[in-house]
Amino acid sequence: TQLLEQSPQFLSIQEGENLTVYCNSSSVFSSLQWYRQEPGEGPVLLVTVVTGGEVKKLKRLTFQFGDARKDSSLHITAAQPGDTGLYLCAGDSAGNTPLVFGKGTRLSVIA
């Protein structure tokens, strides 16, 4: 069974701080997706990374896919209260296999 481990599980920081959350696996994925889920809502896709070593930027968010396509990181610069939420990574092995989700990192940004 493929597993995605996310760390840290919880993160509480002050507005303006930088942070990095991690998504690690011993399995290789054809792509890796990052979602943000706000309380009472469904997950919303932020980005998909496909190529090993790929870096994608979305405003203050920087996503990196590991060279071996087994891990990924999400870095947020100058966090804002609006960044608060549950960040989920999900790995896709292609073919007819379902997405595998990590357990998420719950981020709280305090004003």
Place this chain on the structure above:
Amino acid sequence: DTAVSQTPKYLVTQMGNDKSIKCEQNLGHDTMYWYKQDSKKFLKIMFSYNNKELIINETVPNRFSPKSPDKAHLNLHINSLELGDSAVYFCASSQVTGALFETQYFGPGTRLLVL
């Protein structure tokens, strides 16, 4: 317009009852999913349908029966509800394009509480 909608949003019921959750997507996607998110926020796939045909059925008790009357709808019927069924159930849809990856669009979730 809501892309993926679910009803009801909240469902409180007694153990042993039978209940259904409905899902509709207006994105024209071929594939729909049901996920269960437990109290620890772990999101796990239950079923996947492609064009009304079941393609993924993870180890889910057979008290759970999905039904897809057409490719825009995927309903979930649960018989003999148990306390452990309490969770948030998410419906999602995606378009199979043959690309390396496909984006899944999630509904707002149905919060089921079994008493």
